[in-house]
Amino acid sequence: MAKRRDRNFLGPAGTSLGLGEFWALTAAGFVLFFAVWGGVAASGWLPPNLLPSPLAVWDTLVRLWNQPFAGxxxxxxxxxxxxxxxxxxAIAVGIGVPLGLLMGWYRLLDEIVTPLFDAMRFVAPLAWVPLAALWFGTGIGGPLLIIFVGSFAPCVISAYRGARLVETRLVEAAQTLGASSRQVMLHVLIPGALPSIIAGLRVSAGLGWQSLVGSELIVVGAGLGYLMVQGQGNLNTTVVIAGMVGIGVVGFAIDVLLRAVEAAFKRKWGQA
Structure with a gap:
């Protein structure tokens, strides 16, 4: 039997990449990035206080792992x-996905919510920072609000599109067999919308994680964003970049995890 290839990874002209090839190319991309970074830092075009070398940032990461900075x-x-x-x-997913499904199922709710939702989703998460600070002060509610705002729209949109893509004949067949609205929702609408929902969760998680730094501009006592702000205040570029490295690595790990969930779902339902 030929070795199975994950169709989630596409190469030139739509050809599939195996998992090993995907990770090899990913590693090559990282190696190239760090090589260019190290070369520019070593060239002296920019002073070390503006662009430290990868080794300097690594030393700072090791030091920060063992010695407290900003508490x-x-x-x-x-x-x-x-x-x-x-x-x-979790709050964005718990509210956004059900709302999107209901908007896709009930025309009246769609007409009521969509205009307001379309207007508010274009307000950048960072624009909510002053309001969150006024509402919640130094409490955890402020950061949660910013992350929620960044994550919410993709959850709603993906669930809504998934619900709208469910074939009408399947709904009509279930209703003909006597299924109630609740049963249609649980056994037809949600399973049919699930591929779109899972794809939307990847986008939602990425935007929510990107909103993290903005959320931690609100007065907090710990966090990667807080670490970066304190590093900026101390004119310590290596600390700022060390915080950026952590944000990038965790964001990449979140995306890989959700991509694996999406691929597993597709395999289960025969879509891969």
Whole structure:
């Protein structure tokens, strides 16, 4: 039997890439990036206080992992950021997905909610920072609101599109067999919309994680965004970049995890 290739990874002209090839190209991309970064830093075109070398940033990461900066070691800042993200994202998913499904199912609700939703989703998450600070002060509610705003729209849109793409004949068949609205929702609408919902969760998680730094501009005592702001205040570029590295690595890990969930779902339902 030929070795199965994951169709989630596409190469030139739509050809599939195997998982090993995907990770090899991913590693090559990282190697190229760090090589260019190290070359520019070593060239002296920019002073070290503006562009430190990758080795200098690595040394700073090691130091921050063992010595507190801005009140906490690096792992504690990282943990605080991840906890805030998971809470804010979970709230966005828990509200956004059901709302999107209901909007796709009930025409009246769609007509009522869509104009307001379309207007508010174009307000950038950072624009909510002053309002969140006024509403919640130094409490956890402010950061959660910013992450929620960043994550919410993709959840609604993906669930709404998934519900609208469910074939009408399937709904009519279920109703003909005597299924109630609740049963149609649980056994036809949600399973049919699930591929779109899962794809939307990847986008939602990415935008929510990107909103993290903005959320931590609100007065907090720990977090990668807080670490970066404190590094800026101390004119310490290596600390700022160390915070950026953590944000990038965790964001990449979140995307890979959700991509694996999406691929597993497609395999289960015969879509891969």
């Amino acid at each position: 906490h070691v690096y792992a504690e800042h990282l943990s605080a950021s991840i906890q805030r993200f998971l809470m804010g994202w």
